[in-house]
Amino acid sequence: MRTLFIGASLTALVGAALTCAATEASAGALVAQPDQGRIGISLSHEETAALAEGPVPALVSRVVPLNRMGAGLHPGSQIYRDQHGGVHASPRELLLESAAHPNGNVVVYLDAPGTHGPRVLDIYEHWN
Numbered sequence: 001m002r003t004l005f006i007g008a009s010l011t012a013l014v015g016a017a018l019t020c021a022a023t024e025a026s027a028g029a030l031v032a033q034p035d036q037g038r039i040g041i042s043l044s045h046e047e048t049a050a051l052a053e054g055p056v057p058a059l060v061s062r063v064v065p066l067n068r069m070g071a072g073l074h075p076g077s078q079i080y081r082d083q084h085g086g087v088h089a090s091p092r093e094l095l096l097e098s099a100a101h102p103n104g105n106v107v108v109y110l111d112a113p114g115t116h117g118p119r120v121l122d123i124y125e126h127w128n
Contacts, residue, residue, distance in 0.1 A: 031107060037115030038122070042107045044056055045099065052095035064121050070125035096125045101127035
């Protein structure tokens with residue numbers, strides 16, 4: 001029961017942070033994946049850059065430990081991935097890397113507790 005409460009609290013806090021981020025950055029497009037147990041926000045390049053420069057990545061990092069976050073790295077990413085597939089980067093580093101490309105953006109997913117192993121937050125990088 002305690003795990004369920006903690007998971008629900010984390011989900012609510014991260015959801016609130018993502019909502020604040022979307023509001024600050026002019027509201028990205030909602031991406032629902034109920035079959036995968038997650039919901040997300042697809043941000044434009046401008047929204048990605050604005051989010052990277054604001055306080056939200058630091059706030060999220062304070063609430064969600066890095067070992068509860070996942071990342072879908074672009075094939076051209078310079079971010080380190082260990083031999084087990086673990087990504088060693090903060091949300092801000094992921095956002096900044098995508099924002100550094102002229103058309104780079106991210107999709108940020110909030111995972112329902114238990115649907116993606118221990119992860120509750122995933123950030124996917126996109127650029128051409």
